[in-house]
Amino acid sequence: xHPVVPAxxxxxxxxxxxxxxxxxxxxSHKRPLRExxxxxxxxxxxxxxxxxxxxxxxxxxxxxLDHPREKGDDLYGVxxxxxxxxRDVDLYRVxxxxxxxxxxxxxxxxxxxxxxxxxxxxxxxELRAVFFDKITHNRRSDTWYCLARLDRDAEADHxxxxxxxxxxxxxxxxxxxxADRPGERVGAALAILFHLDRRAEYRAQYRALTGDDxxxxxxxxxxxxxxxxxxxxxxxxVRLNTSGAPVDGLTEAVTAALERLSLRPGSxxxxxxxxxxxxxxxxxxxxxxxxxxGEMRVDLEGPTGPARMVPLHAKGSGIDLPEAExxxxxKLGQIAAQSVIGTARRIAE
Numbered sequence: 001x002h003p004v005v006p007a008x009x010x011x012x013x014x015x016x017x018x019x020x021x022x023x024x025x026x027x028s029h030k031r032p033l034r035e036x037x038x039x040x041x042x043x044x045x046x047x048x049x050x051x052x053x054x055x056x057x058x059x060x061x062x063x064x065l066d067h068p069r070e071k072g073d074d075l076y077g078v079x080x081x082x083x084x085x086x087r088d089v090d091l092y093r094v095x096x097x098x099x100x101x102x103x104x105x106x107x108x109x110x111x112x113x114x115x116x117x118x119x120x121x122x123x124x125x126e127l128r129a130v131f132f133d134k135i136t137h138n139r140r141s142d143t144w145y146c147l148a149r150l151d152r153d154a155e156a157d158h159x160x161x162x163x164x165x166x167x168x169x170x171x172x173x174x175x176x177x178x179a180d181r182p183g184e185r186v187g188a189a190l191a192i193l194f195h196l197d198r199r200a201e202y203r204a205q206y207r208a209l210t211g212d213d214x215x216x217x218x219x220x221x222x223x224x225x226x227x228x229x230x231x232x233x234x235x236x237x238v239r240l241n242t243s244g245a246p247v248d249g250l251t252e253a254v255t256a257a258l259e260r261l262s263l264r265p266g267s268x269x270x271x272x273x274x275x276x277x278x279x280x281x282x283x284x285x286x287x288x289x290x291x292x293x294g295e296m297r298v299d300l301e302g303p304t305g306p307a308r309m310v311p312l313h314a315k316g317s318g319i320d321l322p323e324a325e326x327x328x329x330x331k332l333g334q335i336a337a338q339s340v341i342g343t344a345r346r347i348a349e
Contacts, residue, residue, distance in 0.1 A: 052091070055135045062136040062145050069105060075150040077101030083142035090144050091135070098148035099130050111208040115197035118260065119341060123201040129154035152209060159206040163214055166199035171217075174225055177232065182270065183301030186236055189229035190300075190348035193261065196226055230262040236300075237269030244294060245279035248326070253333030257340035263300070271300040275336065277312070281321065290316045290328040296336060298343045308346070310339045 056062065067076050079098030083090045103125040106112075114122050127150060134147040173195065176188035203214050216222060238258055242251055254273065255265050263271065277294035292314045299307040312335055316328025 052132055053135055055091075055137050057137050057139055059138065059140050061138060061143070062134065062147075064134060064147055065145065067147055073152050075102055075105070075152055077103075077105060077148045077150075079144075079146040079148065081144050083137075083144060090137075094135065094144035094146040095132055095148070098132065098146040099127060102130065102148055102150050103127060106208065109208050111205050113201045113204040113208070116200050117193060117197045119194050119345070120197045120201070123198075123205060125205075127155065128158045156206060156210050159202050159209065160214065163199055163202040163206070166195050166202065167217055167220060169195045170199065170220055170225065174220070177228060181302065181304070182236070183305035185232060186271070186300055186302070187347050189232045190261065190344050192225055192229040194345055194348045196222065233262040234264050236263065236271060237266050238263045238271035238273055238300065239267065239269045240265040241272070241274045242277070243274070244277040245292070247277055247279075247292060247332055248329045249333045250275065250277070250329065250336060253337045254340055257337035260341070261344055270302070273298050273300075273340065275312070277332070281324070287317060287319075288321045288324045290321070290324040292316075292328050292332045296339055296343075298340070300344070300347055308343050310343060312336060312339065 065078060065080075067078060069076055077098050077100075079094045079096070079101055081090065081094045081097050084093075106125050111125050112122060129151040131149045131151065132146055133149050134145075136145040137143075138145070170192060173188045173191040176184055177192075179185050179188065206212070206214050240251065240254060240258070242254075254275065258265055258273065263269075265273075274297040275294065277292055280291045280293075282289045282291065292312070294312045296310040296312055297307055298310065299305065312332060314328050314332035314335055316324040316326065316331060318324040318327055
């Protein structure tokens with residue numbers, strides 16, 4: 001196994017490498033690089049080998065080109081790219097391709113996961129323990145090959161740590177459910193829902209990677225915790241008001257988002273969500289465009305809490321005005337629902 005450098009040394013090493021690559025990009029490439037190609041900033045959370053393997057200069061593809069995906073406790077992926085005339089950039093590209101091969105295989109095993117409550121973004125594969133064991137350059141065809149190895153135990157430890165962080169956050173939110181201020185209790189209940197979703201994603205990734213389940217701390221009692229949070233939010237409730245131009249489906253979209261958070265719209269709700277929309281239309285020749293612009297005011301933290309303003313913009317087009325209207329309304333409903341969830345997430349944080 002390659003020696004691993006600590007995060008501080010890793011950052012210095014990565015910065016030095018990035019500077020070297022930047023110099024190579026500026027001075028030594030023979031052919032224009034693909035537009036948009038960039039060397040990403042160093043990520044100090046990754047385990048990275050102190051040195052890369054020596055490049056094997058060859059006249060043929062390597063024998064390990066068909067390396068098995070799994071061997072022992074590790075997972076493997078092979079990257080293959082055609083050279084572009086810059087050695088440093090080609091090395092970076094073939095390593096990235098080998099790592100992508102590992103990630104794609106893990107996605108096929110279910111490691112890209114959706115949040116069960118749909119309150120946080122899907123969690124994609126973000127590898128932290130990838131090492132590059134072999135690199136070969138075929139001089140005849142100017143083709144680069146790289147064998148990447150994922151240390152499954154180290155990757156599993158990272159997911160354990162992320163799950164532990166979410167468990168700690170859940171425990172802190174649980175203690176705030178009995179706070180004196182209503183706004184703090186609402187924030188704690190929302191935090192529980194969001195942290196449960198993210199925690200479930202990490203646990204699903206761990207299961208896809210290792211085939212095992214992570215233990216749940218007994219003190220959390222997840223089922224009771226989620227029930228208590230949803231009961232508190234349902235009792236708090238929210239008033240929903242819309243004004244300005246009528247938009248088909250807008251009220252239903254916002255209501256559905258609130259109900260996912262257990263915030264039941266009603267006339268006696270303690271919170272308030274207000275949406276105001278302005279409509280205008282414009283023609284470009286025979287093609288109509290409908291613009292829906294406005295704002296959403298979200299007040300879920302009680303009379304002393306801040307009101308959060310969210311701008312809303314949607315545009316629709318079509319072969320006629322009704323079609324443009326429907327398209328704009330559909331987009332605005334999606335944006336408004338996402339804004340409700342996003343604002344609730346910020347309150348939870």
